[in-house]
Amino acid sequence: MDSYFNEAIETMSRADIDAMIEERLRYTVRYAAERSPFYRQWFRAQGIRPEDIRSHEDLRKLPIISGKTIREHQPPACPGFEMLSVARNDVFTIHETSGTSGTPKTFFLTYQDWLRYAEKYARAFVSQGFGPGDTLVVCASYGMNVGANTMTLAAHRIGMTIIPEGKCTFPIRTIEYYKPTGIVGSVFKLLSLARRMKKEGYEPRESSLKKLVLGGEAFADESRNYVAEVWGCDAFNTYGSTEGTMCGECARVAGLHVPEDLVHLDIYDPTSSAFAADGECGRMVLTTLLKPGDKCGTLLLNYDTEDTTVVVSRERCACGRTHMRILNPQREAETAWVLGTPVNRVDVERGVFQRENMEYLTGEYESFITGDTDSHAELKVRVECGSPETCNRLLVTENFLRTLLKWKPMLKKAYDEGTFRVGIEFVPPETLEIYRSPGRPKRLIDRRKVAVAVPPV
DSSP, X not given: OOOOSSHHHXXXXXXHHHHHHHHHHHHHHHHHHHHOHHHHHXXXXXXXXXXXXXXXXXXXXXXXBOHHHHHHTSTTTSSSOTTBOSOGGGOOEEEEOOOTTSSOOEEEEOHHHHHHHHHHHHHHHHHTTOOTTOEEEEOSOOSSSSHHXXXXXXXXXXXXXXXXXXXXXXXXXXXXXXXXXXXXXXXXXXXXXXXXXXXXXXXXXXXXXXXXXXXXXXXXXXXXXXXXXXXXXXXXXXXXXXXXXXXXEOTTOSSEEOOTTTEEEEEEETTTTEEOOTTSOEEEEEEEOOOTTOOOSBOOSSEEEEEEEOEEESSOOTTSOOSOEEOOOEEGGGEEEETTEEEEHHHHHHHHTOGGGGGTEEEEEEEEEESOTTTOEEEEEEEEESOTTTOOXXXXXXXXXXXXXXXXXXXXXXXXXXXXXXXXXXEOTTOSGXXXXXXXXXXXXXXXXXXXXXXXX
């Protein structure tokens, strides 16, 4: 039987959801104009009267802002933090994004923000079957990023126990002694942990774990299925960001539920400079939604997350939830344009994790694009083998090519004509470049002299 963290909100009718969104949108816009130095000036510069923004359609008429906008209105670009929308004595915590694409973006959170973020994660955890008595190992950073901290608060509100490891390199005795029922981590962290367990004589499938929560990066369904097989339990998807875009997959695995009463999502197509219809791919555009009377440390209106997705449905899910569902978002920073075709890291990962391949591969990989950006390109993929000497290289290569080219007709044509080449290199464990690189591993790197990117907003 499906259970809910906030049943009244999670199962309300579409008409009631839409009415709530518009009420909260009007309050949020008014709050932004009154409390945020950036938005006060922004409305004036755009010639927009905040009181005229009353509906979803009105919101779509506003300009879209980006991470660049935030960086331009905080130090060192300017003296103060102009996105801050509360008095400093209302700020509970200060957070930064990872800064992988430049200067870290700063976000100020009130305690109400913490409760809203925790609510989003709590809904996801409960929808995945977690409840009082569960013990969850959190393998996410407890530093300046917000995810692990608000997951911990969410677990407290549900009645769960947290083991705040922060990393997935914890001793195996943590699982042996404390009997956790779930772990939050990325696909690759969980596969690495499983390999360590096997080396120490423990079978992951025989552990106390009942559910895996995958987060931190996009992944292919093939890699999700494989990590679930290795651990012998279900693996659910979550997506979150410091900006507050927390969405979670329920036990029916039919898309990630968006908490529409707390965050508004639109899909924007930068190539046509227009918002996309349901079922069409585009960038996720985020708007904070505040309940009348609430405060927010850093709010966002029409914020381009630079992650792409598709709205799957706004109909009631089989779990009973009525909030919209989206596909697993992909980071646009992990997409390269090759001979007119977008290739995301997940496209490469899908080819690597074909089930037959996993008899020989560990799942670790890295890939590089080289060549002439206009007429010729090569994709070089380095895959880690348990034993390169006995690996069926022909089978792995054929499976990878078939999978990659199946949904990329322009690339298949270029491959057949010889203007697009693919090379697979098989390497022994722990020899990939990613093991020597600091920070989050970059698994698709464009090494062409002039990288081709999607048109900017």
